[in-house]
Amino acid sequence: MRHRSDLKRIREAVTLYNSRRKSSQKFNLVGFVIEFSLPRKSQGTDYVTTIRVVDELLSELFINMFAEKEEHLPHLKSYKDLIVLNNVMMKHYVDGDEICAVYYKQTSSFALFDVKTTTNTPYQTSPGFHLQKHDIPCITSMRALSSRYEVSAGRNEYLMTIKDLGTKMFFDLVCQVLYVQKLEVGCMLFVWDGNDAPPLKVQTMHEDEELSPLPLEIEAKTLNMLILSKFPCVGTVLRVKAPVDMSAYFQEEMGQWVKIRNMKCEETESGLWLGTLLPTTKVRLLPNSDPIVMECKRAMDERGVGRQGRSPLGSNPLSGLTVVDPKEFPYATLMDLITHTEIETIVRCVVRVVAISPSNLDSFLSQNEECKIILTLEDPTARIHALLDSQHWGVFFEDFTSDDSDALKRMKMNKLLGCERDHRNPPWIECCIKSNGNRIYFICNTKLVP
Numbered sequence: 001m002r003h004r005s006d007l008k009r010i011r012e013a014v015t016l017y018n019s020r021r022k023s024s025q026k027f028n029l030v031g032f033v034i035e036f037s038l039p040r041k042s043q044g045t046d047y048v049t050t051i052r053v054v055d056e057l058l059s060e061l062f063i064n065m066f067a068e069k070e071e072h073l074p075h076l077k078s079y080k081d082l083i084v085l086n087n088v089m090m091k092h093y094v095d096g097d098e099i100c101a102v103y104y105k106q107t108s109s110f111a112l113f114d115v116k117t118t119t120n121t122p123y124q125t126s127p128g129f130h131l132q133k134h135d136i137p138c139i140t141s142m143r144a145l146s147s148r149y150e151v152s153a154g155r156n157e158y159l160m161t162i163k164d165l166g167t168k169m170f171f172d173l174v175c176q177v178l179y180v181q182k183l184e185v186g187c188m189l190f191v192w193d194g195n196d197a198p199p200l201k202v203q204t205m206h207e208d209e210e211l212s213p214l215p216l217e218i219e220a221k222t223l224n225m226l227i228l229s230k231f232p233c234v235g236t237v238l239r240v241k242a243p244v245d246m247s248a249y250f251q252e253e254m255g256q257w258v259k260i261r262n263m264k265c266e267e268t269e270s271g272l273w274l275g276t277l278l279p280t281t282k283v284r285l286l287p288n289s290d291p292i293v294m295e296c297k298r299a300m301d302e303r304g305v306g307r308q309g310r311s312p313l314g315s316n317p318l319s320g321l322t323v324v325d326p327k328e329f330p331y332a333t334l335m336d337l338i339t340h341t342e343i344e345t346i347v348r349c350v351v352r353v354v355a356i357s358p359s360n361l362d363s364f365l366s367q368n369e370e371c372k373i374i375l376t377l378e379d380p381t382a383r384i385h386a387l388l389d390s391q392h393w394g395v396f397f398e399d400f401t402s403d404d405s406d407a408l409k410r411m412k413m414n415k416l417l418g419c420e421r422d423h424r425n426p427p428w429i430e431c432c433i434k435s436n437g438n439r440i441y442f443i444c445n446t447k448l449v450p
Helices: 010-020 133-148 291-303 306-310 334-338 362-366 390-396 406-417
Strands: 024-037 047-054 060-067 082-092 099-103 109-113 171-182 187-192 238-242 256-267 273-286 322-324 345-357 372-379 382-389 429-435 441-444 446-448
Touching: 010 024, 010 060, 010 082, 010 099, 024 060, 024 133, 047 082, 047 273, 060 082, 082 133, 171 291, 187 273, 238 256, 306 345, 322 429, 334 345, 334 372, 334 382, 345 406, 382 390, 390 441, 390 446, 406 446, 429 446
Parallel strands: 060 099, 238 273, 382 441
Antiparallel strands: 024 047, 024 082, 024 273, 047 060, 082 099, 082 109, 171 187, 171 256, 187 238, 256 273, 322 446, 345 372, 345 429, 372 382, 429 441
């Protein structure tokens, strides 16, 4: 005897639920997962997440899922993957007419299927899930229908880009997840949308404190070159801290485009942006064909190469505090330089000098035979420490005559730093940077204008 599948699409289940007029009913559901919330502790001992499931007609349903362990919650692998949910309770919210569903750890079960394949073997199942043979035709049919629709990121008043950081306290962001770094608690996401983050002011140190080099990144453990070499060389890679480990969601494919709903971003004391995911944050996986994703890619392609493509978007006009000579060196971002594989190279960069160490330049201004200072340079892509040593010191101050006082040189250096009363707001300058085989960087072929 052939059994008929009792899996219901979202629209079917909602219609049936409304027709029976009961306060709650149990269903077996099938649909596509398009969004999930961060796993979190419930008010009891369980873990809980909320997923948004749609069918091929874009009817949608929110499902609150409870599990004894975090790994027993669904970990979506890619955009629009298929989920089968058995024995979930549909009910109305206490307030309003919206219908939701609840997945209980004792009686419900689920399975996730890769929608891009033809296999009927799920890549994740909950304890107690058993795939019924008579459900396979329904799963196959739903998989075939998945190509007929797309779920877009959508636009709203909260949506913004990395270049708009600081304009809103809470916002949505469409971005590409480049890497997930596990932390002792939670993780760090490295995300990118092709835009340059706005430069930040840097706190001024007290006069009696030594101005040591600023940190080059927020993460405690520097990423290795194999990972960094896969990052884009244009645009800011924003660090975003999550309270839970999200590496399980991005195991298969780094570079997944997502829409992060309800996050915030703040500036750190070292003058770097740090994003934060909240307990209420939701993540929507997006296809590469999403209109907003296409806009990000198009803007990236339009930047091109040369000075226009490699200069920060907000750097024109330059301050005119420096000149480079000769001018045949190619333009590059600091990320270009960091990931450069040749033994030695010299490039032209548009950067800000955000720190100098040591801060007391008097000894170097009076005797330059053994001078060596560390300049912390940044552009939207990275920070580096670059040496200004005795070999290049003479060129740097070459245009200063013997009559120019050390006070004038010191004033110009303070202008490079953008020193103001209680902070530093460095201007954009152009300089040449040499990298040797050990990835030590030197300021070279650059002159400070008197």
